[in-house]
Amino acid sequence: MTAHEPAAVHAEGIVKRYGPTLALDGARLTVRPAEAHALVGRNGAGKSTLVSVLTGLTRPDAGRVTFAGRPAPRFGDPAGWQRTVACVHQKSMTVPELTVAENLFLGRLPGGRTLRWGALRARAGELLAGYGVAVDPTARIRELDVEQRQFVEIARALSHGARLIILDEPTARLDAAGIDRLFGKLRALRAQGVAFVFISHHLQEVYELCDTVTVLRDARPVLTAPVPDLPRDELVAAMTGEAATAARRPRPAGRTTGAPVLRAEGLALHGRFGPLDLTVRAGEVVGLAGATASGTTAIGETLAGLRAPDAGRISVRGRPVRTGSVPHALAAGIGYIPEDRHREGLVPGRSVAENATLTVADQLGPLGTVLPARTRAFARRMISDLDIRTTGPGQPVSGLSGGNQQKVVIARALARRPAVLVAVRPTNGVDVRSKEALLGVVRQVADGGSGALIVSDELDDLRVCDRVLAVFHGRVTAHFPRGWRDHDLVAAMEGLAGDRPDERPAGDRGDDPHGTEGTAP
Numbered sequence: 001m002t003a004h005e006p007a008a009v010h011a012e013g014i015v016k017r018y019g020p021t022l023a024l025d026g027a028r029l030t031v032r033p034a035e036a037h038a039l040v041g042r043n044g045a046g047k048s049t050l051v052s053v054l055t056g057l058t059r060p061d062a063g064r065v066t067f068a069g070r071p072a073p074r075f076g077d078p079a080g081w082q083r084t085v086a087c088v089h090q091k092s093m094t095v096p097e098l099t100v101a102e103n104l105f106l107g108r109l110p111g112g113r114t115l116r117w118g119a120l121r122a123r124a125g126e127l128l129a130g131y132g133v134a135v136d137p138t139a140r141i142r143e144l145d146v147e148q149r150q151f152v153e154i155a156r157a158l159s160h161g162a163r164l165i166i167l168d169e170p171t172a173r174l175d176a177a178g179i180d181r182l183f184g185k186l187r188a189l190r191a192q193g194v195a196f197v198f199i200s201h202h203l204q205e206v207y208e209l210c211d212t213v214t215v216l217r218d219a220r221p222v223l224t225a226p227v228p229d230l231p232r233d234e235l236v237a238a239m240t241g242e243a244a245t246a247a248r249r250p251r252p253a254g255r256t257t258g259a260p261v262l263r264a265e266g267l268a269l270h271g272r273f274g275p276l277d278l279t280v281r282a283g284e285v286v287g288l289a290g291a292t293a294s295g296t297t298a299i300g301e302t303l304a305g306l307r308a309p310d311a312g313r314i315s316v317r318g319r320p321v322r323t324g325s326v327p328h329a330l331a332a333g334i335g336y337i338p339e340d341r342h343r344e345g346l347v348p349g350r351s352v353a354e355n356a357t358l359t360v361a362d363q364l365g366p367l368g369t370v371l372p373a374r375t376r377a378f379a380r381r382m383i384s385d386l387d388i389r390t391t392g393p394g395q396p397v398s399g400l401s402g403g404n405q406q407k408v409v410i411a412r413a414l415a416r417r418p419a420v421l422v423a424v425r426p427t428n429g430v431d432v433r434s435k436e437a438l439l440g441v442v443r444q445v446a447d448g449g450s451g452a453l454i455v456s457d458e459l460d461d462l463r464v465c466d467r468v469l470a471v472f473h474g475r476v477t478a479h480f481p482r483g484w485r486d487h488d489l490v491a492a493m494e495g496l497a498g499d500r501p502d503e504r505p506a507g508d509r510g511d512d513p514h515g516t517e518g519t520a521p
């Protein structure tokens with residue numbers, strides 16, 4: 001790359017309005033060839049809107065975009081855009097029922113009456129190998145994990161000729177090993193001149209991968225700076241518009257806990273986890289830490305009734321819960337925050353208030369009548385407590401940014417005042433400041449006499465917990481009381497720890513009827 005080479009993308013003066021909302025107000029972005037450029041900002045700052053302008057999906061009301069010095073393709077010329085730029089979204093843009101090979105050549109299958117599938121597969125195999133992607137071209141997309149699917153999407157973009165790839169929160173559903181592999185691939189591609197725009201709410205990833213960062217705040221560009229020279233406090237201050245302050249992370253203090261609110265005994269799901277014994281007490285936040293493949297998500301889903309266990313019992317406040325049934329889990333008082341807000345989330349055309357209260361309609365008014373005033377009041381409280389950026393409780397959730405939609409999912413789980421809250425990676429997709437607010441709310445749930453189980457591999461999520469169980473290959477391998485060191489917990493999540501019963505708090509050992517909370521050897 002030379003200083004005179006035109007920018008991979010240059011955008012300036014971009015304005016985009018959605019009704020009363022100004023989503024972009026003079027946004028600008030310049031990405032050099034072979035650069036990894038971070039685009040960061042709070043939920044609703046305008047990142048996704050800018051991406052949809054840069055990929056030809058949204059026509060801006062004003063502004064100018066050039067790629068490699070040339071004007072952007074016309075609107076309505078998808079092939080032109082595909083040759084120029086691609087975005088790997090959290091939500092797959094591939095067709096799940098088709099094979100990898102078919103997806104790679106979608107829209108440009110060779111003409112003629114007989115399609116030679118053998119030749120197509122061979123070409124797909126060569127193409128993937130050329131980009132160092134070890135995925136079987138005959139596999140269906142739905143059989144791939146998130147990491148493989150992202151690699152296929154990157155290979156597809158490059159094969160179209162794109163030299164600029166936008167990655168929208170690509171690490172949100174990867175574990176530490178998956179992130180390492182992704183970053184390794186991105187570095188190798190940069191060495192070949194490919195430029196990246198990288199969107200992430202994990203600022204340490206920005207520091208690890210990117211040369212330059214652009215911050216959007218309230219639809220405007222407020223900072224573009226080289227990453228290595230920028231102190232983290234200043235980056236956060238640019239995002240929030242507040243003076244740099246010490247982190248306000250909620251910290252667990254010494255607490256007394258009450259009777260068990262959730263108990264799982266001998267819970268097992270073949271090929272996933274168990275048998276598992278677990279107790280969450282009133283006033284307690286328990287962490288279940290494990291990498292993506294550890295089985296922790298399946299444990300959360302089983303507690304929420306989404307999966308039927310092969311063995312074991314679940315009880316809430318001493319009463320047995322019928323397993324494998326979401327309505328029974330809900331009725332028993334198990335509140336659930338799913339990991340995937342796209343799949344298990346919201347009714348897009350309905351308002352923030354309605355979505356936040358969907359499961360409590362029966363509690364909001366007598367004899368089944370929903371009282372809008374109460375719905376609105378609850379929604380207003382949630383908008384304030386969880387810092388949801390919206391024009392008001394009546395706004396359809398489809399008009400909310402992704403992170404703000406995630407907060408509505410959380411509001412809904414809280415609406416029922418659950419006896420125990422089971423939250424899977426609750427801060428996924430949520431901005432730095434909102435993470436603190438949200439974890440503070442989980443803490444309040446416990447302080448109010450309920451219990452909470454946080455299923456996550458995010459150290460920040462786990463830090464609010466009173467104790468953490470590390471899970472590896474479906475089994476609890478270590479117990480950590482408060483005050484654990486990052487290194488030890490990360491090692492345990494990676495399977496580098498034996499059980500450490502001695503480290504469990506004394507009260508805990510006495511409380512556990514079997515004396516063996518965890519998984520049977």
Ligand SMILES: Nc1ncnc2c1ncn2[C@@H]1O[C@H](COP(=O)(O)OP(=O)(O)OP(=O)(O)O)[C@@H](O)[C@H]1O
Pocket residue numbers: 018021022023041042043044045046047048049050389398399400401402403404429431
């Ligand atoms: N289709 C739409 N209709 C109405 N408003 C919208 C629409 N899409 C986005 N907005 C609004 O535009 C603003 C910017 O949203 P955008 O999705 O770009 O934010 P973001 O920075 O990507 O946030 P997040 O980190 O939560 O994904 C928000 O206030 C959002 O509510």
